[in-house]
Amino acid sequence: MKKESPKPEREVLIDAQRIAGRVGEIGRQIRLDHGDEEIILLAVLKGCFPFVADLARAIDGDIVVDFMQTSSYKDGTTSSGHVQIKRDHDVDITGKHVVVVEDIVDTGITLHSLLGLLSTRSPKSLKTATLLDKPGARTQDVQIDYVGFAIPNVFVVGYGLDYAERYRNLPYVAVLNLPLP
Numbered sequence: 518m519k520k521e522s523p524k525p526e527r528e529v530l531i532d533a534q535r536i537a538g539r540v541g542e543i544g545r546q547i548r549l550d551h552g553d554e555e556i557i558l559l560a561v562l563k564g565c566f567p568f569v570a571d572l573a574r575a576i577d578g579d580i581v582v583d584f585m586q587t588s589s590y591k592d593g594t595t596s597s598g599h600v601q602i603k604r605d606h607d608v609d610i611t612g613k614h615v616v617v618v619e620d621i622v623d624t625g626i627t628l629h630s631l632l633g634l635l636s637t638r639s640p641k642s643l644k645t646a647t648l649l650d651k652p653g654a655r656t657q658d659v660q661i662d663y664v665g666f667a668i669p670n671v672f673v674v675g676y677g678l679d680y681a682e683r684y685r686n687l688p689y690v691a692v693l694n695l696p697l698p
């Protein structure tokens with residue numbers, strides 16, 4: 518019997534060139550949707566750091582970049598549904614156009630919870646951008662205004678996304694084939 522070759526550890530899902538092209542498109546769209554008004558990009562650490570760096574440079578005119586960080590709530594594969602703010606933003610968002618920038622929306626719990634909090638701070642508008650969207654994993658309905666790529670329900674790493682803090686430096690998004698337990 519022919520022996521099956523093992524799956525590679527990583528398989529490229531979205532290469533650097535496709536990411537760059539799509540991020541440029543989203544940046545131009547965000548500017549178009551906000552006229553020449555100031556936009557605050559509120560980036561959710563840590564996974565969004567390459568995305569927000571590239572996105573910020575794809576938006577012409579006045580923008581402000583600030584960061585938030587939420588606690589990871591996952592124990593294995595289950596979610597407690599409770600999201601804690603580890604770092605809050607510094608800039609005042611009252612009366613401002615805000616775009617929350619995420620690396621990936623999975624269950625939607627993080628983004629839903631953040632939007633609930635931010636909407637109490639009276640921004641002029643509140644929109645959301647994510648590099649990756651896993652619509653098949655959603656348990657919490659959440660509106661996403663700008664999606665880089667919709668992907669299947671697989672675990673991905675690279676371009677900021679990690680597995681146990683590794684792989685964030687990959688210039689592409691790859692599916693991580695974890696060995697079965």
Ligand code: IMP
Nearest residue numbers: 622623624625626627671672673678679
């Ligand atoms: P949500 O609250 O379930 O939407 O979780 C979003 C967060 O889970 C992301 O910001 C990531 O930190 C993490 N996450 C979800 N899916 C993946 C993945 O495929 N690779 C790496 N991190 C992921």
Ligand code: MG
Nearest residue numbers: 562563564620
């Ligand atoms: Mg994240």
